[in-house]
Each structure stands twice: as structure tokens, then as C-alpha cells.
Amino acid sequence: MPKGQEREGVLEVPPSSGPPRRTTFFRGEKGKKNMINNKKLYFILLFLFVLCLILLGIIFSSQKQELSVNFFDVGQGDAILISQGNKQVLIDGGPNGQILLEKLGEYIPFWDRNIEVMIATHPDQDHIDGLIDAMKAYGVSEIIDNSAQSDSQVYKKYRETIEEKNIPRLKGQAGMNIKISNEANLEILYPGENLENNPKDTNADSIVSKLSFGDNSFLLTGDLPDNKEQELADKNINLKSGVLKVSHHGSKYATTSEFLEKVMPDDAVISAGKNNRYGHPSQEVLDRLNEKKINILRTDERGDIKYICDNTGELCILDL
Ligand SMILES: [Zn+2]
Numbered sequence: 458m459p460k461g462q463e464r465e466g467v468l469e470v471p472p473s474s475g476p477p478r479r480t481t482f483f484r485g486e487k488g489k490k491n492m493i494n495n496k497k498l499y500f501i502l503l504f505l506f507v508l509c510l511i512l513l514g515i516i517f518s519s520q521k522q523e524l525s526v527n528f529f530d531v532g533q534g535d536a537i538l539i540s541q542g543n544k545q546v547l548i549d550g551g552p553n554g555q556i557l558l559e560k561l562g563e564y565i566p567f568w569d570r571n572i573e574v575m576i577a578t579h580p581d582q583d584h585i586d587g588l589i590d591a592m593k594a595y596g597v598s599e600i601i602d603n604s605a606q607s608d609s610q611v612y613k614k615y616r617e618t619i620e621e622k623n624i625p626r627l628k629g630q631a632g633m634n635i636k637i638s639n640e641a642n643l644e645i646l647y648p649g650e651n652l653e654n655n656p657k658d659t660n661a662d663s664i665v666s667k668l669s670f671g672d673n674s675f676l677l678t679g680d681l682p683d684n685k686e687q688e689l690a691d692k693n694i695n696l697k698s699g700v701l702k703v704s705h706h707g708s709k710y711a712t713t714s715e716f717l718e719k720v721m722p723d724d725a726v727i728s729a730g731k732n733n734r735y736g737h738p739s740q741e742v743l744d745r746l747n748e749k750k751i752n753i754l755r756t757d758e759r760g761d762i763k764y765i766c767d768n769t770g771e772l773c774i775l776d777l
Pocket residue numbers: 534535581583584680705706
């Protein structure tokens with residue numbers, strides 16, 4: 458009996474109810490897993506596709522060899538970015554780091570975190586203040602300045618940041634060449650070896666440089682005063698340039714008619730802040746430029762002024 462009962466107990470379990478249900482259960486799980494695997498695969502493919510697009514974008518823009526010369530609207534000050542492929546030269550940083558960083562973010566591709574050369578034309582706040590933040594936000598391969606000292610707090614901070622970031626600092630003087638590419642070269646024309654080093658006239662030692670790209674030239678004069686323009690004009694060097702960055706934001710104490718005759722620019726770029734307290738640019742300078750029928754381009758009127766140079770055999774084009 459106990460054996461029979463045992464047998465009956467086993468038989469009571471419905472033999473058909475187990476396996477089919479189990480089979481259905483496994484099929485459902487497998488289907489779900491397949492769907493999840495497919496979704497994962499789609500995401501991976503989509504991710505790889507987007508990654509390819511980004512990489513292609515980076516390769517394309519780093520190989521793009523057009524040169525751009527950008528005079529930023531940084532208010533009352535100077536900041537000029539020369540850019541070709543993944544090489545950048547920043548001349549001065551304007552009076553405000555926040556404004557400069559916004560401009561650099563706009564003009565330098567997001568993946569390029571290095572500025573090859575930084576130049577501080579002279580140690581005035583409206584030229585070096587922005588550079589301090591740029592040194593903190595970007596890698597800087599080297600910084601060039603005229604080596605003139607200043608007692609100002611901003612100059613102290615500028616020097617401290619160079620030390621902190623361990624940036625090689627070079628003395629910029631006439632004869633120095635910065636080769637941006639086979640086509641583009643920036644030559645320093647001024648100052649010479651000896652500086653005025655007069656804390657009351659820091660402008661006098663401004664670094665003046667000339668960018669050449671084929672037949673195109675840009676003369677960048679910092680805040681050089683008229684007596685030093687004369688000194689430069691008296692040297693036997695070719696100052697002729699299609700674009701002149703007018704010295705000292707258009708101050709009447711620079712940009713003499715004699716100097717303009719040496720440079721003979723088609724365009725004069727004036728970097729000045731709207732309604733600035735110095736009255737820059739002065740009417741005298743505007744008159745001297747108008748007299749010679751030179752196009753006047755002002756950052757306080759037009760915002761950023763940008764030239765695109767595609768080909769050494771062609772004129773650089775003003776990007777409107
Ligand atoms: Zn200035």
C-alpha cells in the first residue's frame with residue numbers, strides 16, 4: 458500500500474502542465490534578451506557613427522589651411538588672433554579675460570586647447586589682462602613680450618601666471634621671426650635690443666610686428682607713439698602693408714601722415730571701446746586716414762573684424 462500510494466502521488470502531478478509552460482517561458486526571455494542585445498548594438502553603431510563624424514570634423518578642420526586674422530571687439534583694448542589650421546598666435550588679450558575667453562571659444566575649435574605663441578605688445582592692462590585668463594584656460598607653448606617692467610598689479614599677476622604655468626618666456630625684438638606655416642610668417646620689427654623702459658611711457662617699447670602671407674601684409678603696431686613710428690620709418694625696412702592695425706586705439710599721438718605714407722594701407726583697423734573715456738579714436742587720426750582714402754574699420758562700430766586668407770596668390774578677404 459505505501460508503495461502504491463507513493464506511485465499514485467507521483468501520478469497525480471499533471472505531466473503535461475510542466476514542460477510546455479517552461480518552453481513558453483524560455484522563449485519569452487530569449488526574445489527579450491535579443492531585443493536588448495539589438496538595442497545595445499544600435500546604440501554602439503550610432504555612437505561609432507557619431508564618433509566618426511567628430512573625428513572627420515577634427516581632421517577636416519585641422520587640415521583646412523586658410524589663414525584668418527581676427528581683430529576682436531574686446532572693448533577698450535587690443536586682442537588679435539592669427540589662426541591657421543591648429544596653430545594660433547594671440548597678440549594681446551584685451552582688458553577682460555571673460556570677454557577674451559568667449560572670443561577664443563568662438564574662433565578656436567573646441568578640441569584645440571593650445572595656443573602656440575602669445576605676444577604681449579607692452580605691459581598695459583588693456584593689452585595683458587585678458588592674457589592671464591587665456592594662460593589659465595589654454596596650454597601656451599611660448600610667450601613673447603618686450604621684457605619691460607611695470608609696477609602694476611595686473612603685470613605682477615601676468616608674471617606670476619607665466620611662472621605658475623611654466624610657460625617659456627622670450628624677449629621679442631626686431632629680427633625675430635615666428636613661422637606659422639610655409640606661407641605665413643610674423644616678423645617682429647620693433648623694439649630693438651635697447652628699451653626706453655620708462656614706466657611713465659610703456660607704449661614706447663610696444664612690440665610691432667608684420668604678418669606676411671603671399672602678397673598680403675598686416676602691420677600690427679600695439680600702442681606705439683608717433684616719435685617711435687618715426688624711428689621705425691627711418692629704418693630701411695619695408696613697412697608697406699594692406700592692413701594697418703592703427704596704433705594706440707586711434708590716439709592723436711600716433712598714426713602720422715608720414716607714417717601712413719610709408720605703410721600705404723588699404724584698410725585701417727581701429728580697436729577701441731564704444732564711448733571710451735579717452736575719446737579714441739581721435740578725429741585727427743580719422744581725418745588723416747580719410748585724407749588718404751583709407752578704409753576705416755572700427756571694432757566699436759563693427760564688432761570683430763575678420764580677414765580670411767585662402768590663397769597666397771589672392772588678396773585676403775574681409776569677412777563681413
Ligand atoms: Zn592700449
